[in-house]
Amino acid sequence: MVTQTQPIALYYFRTPNGHKVSMMLEELGVPYTIRVIHIGKGDQLKPEFLAISPNNKIPAIVDPEGSDGAPISIFESGAILQYLGSKFGQFYPAELRAKTKVDEWLFWQVGGFGPMLGQNNHFVHYAPEKVPYAINRYVNETHRLYGVLNRQLEERDYIAGDYSIADIATIGWANDLERQTMDPADFPNVMRWREAVNARPAIQRAYAINIDEASIPNLAEDKDAQAVLFGQRAK
Known part of the structure; x- marks a missing residue:
């Protein structure tokens, strides 16, 4: 069984896709830290995040203890789930x-x-x-x-x-x-x-993750957030 000593960094916001990885990490019981990406404010477009997630979407992770011992960054929620399931041998069959x-x-x-x-x-x-x-x-x-x-x-x-x-x-x-x-x-x-x-307790813990609720845009009214999220084109 793989033991994780250093926390995995989860780049996260409260969306269905963001929840996927927090749920998986809670199910696995491995250490992780939350790095909130305020998608309504454009954090996902910053160069430091694009270096991890070139599609400028959350979630993404950085595992400082990749399977070969070297750090690895992963974007796309499905790829992250496959990686974590394979690495820790849970919730993703080997057969x-x-x-x-x-x-x-x-x-x-x-x-x-x-x-x-x-x-x-x-x-x-x-x-x-x-x-x-x-x-x-x-x-x-x-x-x-x-x-x-x-x-x-x-x-x-x-x-x-x-x-x-x-x-x-x-x-x-x-x-x-x-x-x-x-x-x-x-x-x-x-x-x-x-x-x-x-x-499941892990699912409940994932939903209970607390971030600054004031930072969550009301997309029905927040025109600036709409412009960030709905108006993107190739740079």
């Missing part, structure tokens, strides 16, 4: 068939479930004008994706069988199901799974 099943659902989350639900959230709550076609497009796709997840959970407690990084990647987005204008009654298996995952 190829089981590992592949977890990878399928991890990639499903990072490639579809997260991005589509994010677009739903944007057009329903933050777009300066209501665009019915966009709202219908992303709300319908959100509903379809929850249907996929609901069917997967019909005969199993967790997404890929045993509790894994697939569940950790997905739960933060699923916790906003109602805000995404979904009816919980349509997805009973998702709701049962969501309750079970949220009952």
Whole structure:
């Protein structure tokens, strides 16, 4: 079993993607420190953060004790979860068939479930004008994706069988199901799974992480934060 002596630095903000890595670190019980990246203020565009996360998105980590003993920085939440699961041998199977099943659902989350639900959230709550076609497009796709997840959970407690990084990647987005204008009654298996995952002490500790709440922008009203988050182009 790998022992971590120096804390892993987590570059973080309170978003579903940020929660993924704090949840994983809490589940693993390894030491880590929080470095808050105020995404509404543009911290993610600073050169020192771009050196770690060139896509200017959170989360990212720096592990001072990489698998070869040298420090390593990692960006993209799915890659971070795979790295941590592989390094510490938890929540990510070593056996190829089981590992592949977890990878399928991890990639499903990072490639579809997260991005589509994010677009739903944007057009329903933050777009300066209501665009019915966009709202219908992303709300319908959100509903379809929850249907996929609901069917997967019909005969199993967790997404890929045993509790894994697939569940950790997905739960933060699923916790906003109602805000995404979904009816919980349509997805009973998702709701049962969501309750079970949220009952885990590590998940509760991750959600309890305290940062300066005044620094969290109200995107519906904060035009400066909207300009930072919604107006980016290639530099």
